[in-house]
Amino acid sequence: MIPAAFDYESPASVDEALAVIAGAGDREVKVLAGGQSLIPVLRLRMNAPDLVVDLGRIAELRGVRDDGDAIAIGAMTTHDDVTREPLIRQHALLLSLAAQTVADPQVRHRGTFGGSLAHADPAADMPAPALALGAEFVIAGPSGRRTVGASDFFTDLFTTAIGEGELLVEVRVPKHTGWGAHYEKFNHVAHTWSIVGVAAAVRVEGGTIAEAKVGLTNMGLVPIRATAVEQALVGQPATADAIRAAAQNADQGTNPMSDASADEDYRRHLAKVLTGRAVLAAVG
């Protein structure tokens, strides 16, 4: 299928991109990152924007840098780069492991970290790990840049704190050096969306869980932090029995939907089982 016709701009800088968007007036604008969600949507004519603004030529949006107590990931860094980047593997292993599970290799070569977060699909794999690690989202707009915390970024189904005329430019992820991590994903067949996914990062000290961070994919309209599990884990021995017991809290505060893949009760069950597996794998 062929998308409806649109105008196309490929600015070379963030400032230029913001100016193009600001100058679009009443025309509907879509921002193109890696295009692995947007282009299929355009092709199916589920959306027909007047103007597509492609961020692919903006070099400053790509790459990962050490930013003191955090690592800063450019919004246009691909999933494939997130899986390979040594800085991410060292300081935010959870992101690297989750990115490896996104779709398939071809999609990971094009799809971007920032694009996935901005798209905010409830079944996408990167939002829950970003939430769990307490990422901060740097958003550029006509009046400068602002930073939004993870708990305020994902606001609703396919909706984030990024406003009209704004762009997500960078994601700062606090360093979790030395933490164990795992992303446990359940889907029916290869390269399909997560029915439920669990992102876990754990710091173990002398056989005891000192800190734990757990994020849930597709257990509501937005990614959810499993705070009841985190609290239940801290101070527990890093054993299978203790972890499985804590994981029984995984569906607290969630609001999973029923759809063709799974009904609500099944998702609640999956969240508990997968949380146990994820945390157990994370403690190694």
Added chain:
Amino acid sequence: MGTRRISVTVDGVAYSDDVEPRTLLVHYLRERLGKTGTVVGCDTSNCGACTVHLDGRSVKSCSVLAVQVDGSDVTTIEGLAQNGELHPVQQAFHENHGLQCGYCTPGMIMQSVDLLKDNPDPSDEEIREGLEGNLCRCTGYQNIVKSVKAAAKAGSVSAGVAGGAA
């Protein structure tokens, strides 16, 4: 809603064309350049039949706009053979009957080349994971995996010979 001029190298040949922004890379390859070796299998980004290499990495050409590849280098299934010699992965698919109807084959081969570049000696499981974005509706996966294994083996042998000769 006009057109844009793109310059792109495809299978070693430089092209310059005016395209509508909505033109998908796969349609540009097939309909403008006549490179019908790259096929459209599903129209939903699932099947991987349209896989090509964009600046050296595999992509689904149904999920890339032609305007996005301005200034880039694209390799299709038609650019793999050199001087009349099949690429080792093509040869391995031929020898191991790594196809049934053949429709998924261009994408399977392009993705297998990408996979082997990353991992020259993959296990069966790594091959299956590496090809997870490519569907064979005939379900002929067994011989596809066998073909990739054979190509990996042939690759290491020829690399060994080349190394020995040098």
